[in-house]
Amino acid sequence: MNVERRVEKVLFVVFTAVSLLFLSLPTARSLQVFKLFLAYCFDPGPQLSAKAAEVLKATPSNYLRLMTVDQTNRELRLDATAHRLKLQQADALLEENRALRHVLGLREQGLWKFKIAGVLERDASDWFGSLVVDLGQEAAISLNAPVLGEQDGEIGVVGRILELGPKTARVLLIDDQLSSIAVMVGDSRREGLLTGQGRRLLRVDFLDPEAAIAVGDRVLTSPTSAVFAPGNLVGAVRRVLPVDPYLPYQSVEVAAAMDINNLKQVLIIEGK
Amino acid sequence: MIWFFGFVSACFAHWWLVQMFPESAAPHLPLMMTIAFSIVRGPVSGQCMGFFTGLFVDTLSVRLFGGQALVLSALGYLSGQFRKKIDFNSALAQALAIFTASLAYAAAMEALSLIFMNQTLSGALTYFIGKPLTNALAGPAVFALLDKAAASRRRRLLPRAQ
Numbered sequence: 001m002n003v004e005r006r007v008e009k010v011l012f013v014v015f016t017a018v019s020l021l022f023l024s025l026p027t028a029r030s031l032q033v034f035k036l037f038l039a040y041c042f043d044p045g046p047q048l049s050a051k052a053a054e055v056l057k058a059t060p061s062n063y064l065r066l067m068t069v070d071q072t073n074r075e076l077r078l079d080a081t082a083h084r085l086k087l088q089q090a091d092a093l094l095e096e097n098r099a100l101r102h103v104l105g106l107r108e109q110g111l112w113k114f115k116i117a118g119v120l121e122r123d124a125s126d127w128f129g130s131l132v133v134d135l136g137q138e139a140a141i142s143l144n145a146p147v148l149g150e151q152d153g154e155i156g157v158v159g160r161i162l163e164l165g166p167k168t169a170r171v172l173l174i175d176d177q178l179s180s181i182a183v184m185v186g187d188s189r190r191e192g193l194l195t196g197q198g199r200r201l202l203r204v205d206f207l208d209p210e211a212a213i214a215v216g217d218r219v220l221t222s223p224t225s226a227v228f229a230p231g232n233l234v235g236a237v238r239r240v241l242p243v244d245p246y247l248p249y250q251s252v253e254v255a256a257a258m259d260i261n262n263l264k265q266v267l268i269i270e271g272k
Numbered sequence: 273m274i275w276f277f278g279f280v281s282a283c284f285a286h287w288w289l290v291q292m293f294p295e296s297a298a299p300h301l302p303l304m305m306t307i308a309f310s311i312v313r314g315p316v317s318g319q320c321m322g323f324f325t326g327l328f329v330d331t332l333s334v335r336l337f338g339g340q341a342l343v344l345s346a347l348g349y350l351s352g353q354f355r356k357k358i359d360f361n362s363a364l365a366q367a368l369a370i371f372t373a374s375l376a377y378a379a380a381m382e383a384l385s386l387i388f389m390n391q392t393l394s395g396a397l398t399y400f401i402g403k404p405l406t407n408a409l410a411g412p413a414v415f416a417l418l419d420k421a422a423a424s425r426r427r428r429l430l431p432r433a434q
Binding site for chain 2: 034
């Protein structure tokens with residue numbers, strides 16, 4: 001019998017004996033410890049592979065998102081260039097305006113300065129009446145400062161500062177019944193007084209009964225407004241109310257330009 | 273070196289196969305490695321592979337500890353006895369060897385379970401039909417890999433022609 005055959009027989013006997021020993025011994029506890037050790041060694045593998053599979057699965061959608069972001073970025077860059085050009089034009093016009101005002105002896109108008117504030121909270125009992133923003137006295141916000149919003153590329157009137165706290169301020173929305181703003185309606189620029197109706201509805205009274213006003217006419221703040229600078233967008237005419245023969249004016253209903261429910265940030269104008 | 277690499281990859285791949293496939297679809301890699309090593313490299317190598325990979329599988333399962341080690345090392349010894357009597361060069365012969373070993377493995381595990389735990393294995397159909405078939409299908413690939421590894425090692429060890 002050669003050595004190799006002897007070794008294989010010895011090994012067979014040894015392995016069989018050891019295996020039978022394992023089979024007979026109560027090894028449950030020590031085996032559990034060893035199994036836990038093995039699980040500790042191997043478990044990160046499946047977890048990592050699952051994560052890798054998730055990443056791979058999400059790759060096409062991530063790539064698509066990246067391409068969309070890239071496309072949007074290009075468009076925004078072009079947009080920014082166009083805006084820079086417009087800004088340069090505006091600067092030139094402003095300079096021209098200043099010179100002409102100086103020649104005509106008119107008082108110079110200052111540029112708006114504004115601060116951006118985040119909408120903090122809304123009171124459920126006064127949903128269409130007011131909201132709270134995260135800037136207050138410490139940010140040099142003043143009472144009655146006009147508050148504007150930005151939606152879909154348009155800037156429109158939201159309300160004015162009603163109460164001031166050190167770090168917050170309450171904004172009286174134009175929808176509130178206490179709110180009233182001098183406005184001008186349509187191309188004819190007839191003046192009227194816009195008041196809130198306590199819900200998402202505005203009404204302009206005191207309009208000239210002879211004025212031709214149509215649905216869709218834009219409503220802008222008037223130069224006679226004590227709070228707002230002229231020309232700020234308020235909304236558009238939604239319905240022209242029938243003229244009351246006993247009243248010397250006509251009224252219209254207005255849909256607000258800013259959707260108050262979707263406002264996340266507002267612009268607080270410093271000075272008119 | 274080949275043995276150690278085979279042992280580690282058998283353990284690792286077995287773990288993954290158990291995690292990723294249903295039990296009947298996962299080939300029993302330690303069993304296939306045992307038979308392949310035993311036939312290609314001899315019964316000592318096969319027995320060692322069977323015993324140690326068997327211990328590894330024993331630690332992963334909730335069944336008898338030592339059962340897999342016993343059956344696989346015995347299969348390694350037995351298949352080593354046939355390596356010079358039967359020509360295992362064709363894929364069909366290798367598949368048949370793996371199939372037969374798988375049936376023997378199932379029967380032995382059933383017997384051990386009856387003796388030591390006084391109960392039969394659950395999923396006997398899987399053990400007697402599903403597993404032998406998947407093992408037989410995957411077996412020749414294991415033989416081919418092992419042959420390739422052995423051939424490349426031989427080429428490395430041979431003195432280069434001047």
